[in-house]
Amino acid sequence: MGIDIGQVIAVHADALQLRAERTKVLASNLANVNTPGYQARDIDFAASLERVMSEGGEGVETGDGGELMYRVPHHPSADGNTVELGVEQAAFAQNAVGFQTSLTFVQMKFKGLAQAIAGQ
DSSP states (O other), rough: OOOHHHHHHHHHHHHHHHHHHHHHHHHHHHHHHTTTTOEEEEEHHHHHEEEEETTSSSSOOSSTTTTEEEOOSSSSTTTOOOHHHHHHHHHHHHHHHHHHHHHHHHHHHHHHHHHHHHTT
């Protein structure tokens, strides 16, 4: 009987890929904190993961597929930039914790598989 690694790590592989994409978006926001007219973007992680799972795990796609959203600022700036440093830093940190959590679950799954193969 073969082991399907895709089934073993299930949602966590898609979550890791989606978190990596969100990291890129948030890093871009942070890099453009002082760029006049820059519009902060973000990914709705829960909705995106739900879409990927309902499509049978066909992969994560961002960009023009409607996954990226504009962030509405709490305090709009005079130059039209919608990046708020504190908000972006908090989102980045929260995303990093989520990435680490998913990675830990994947590691635990592989450790369990290794123990099962070794007969422990």
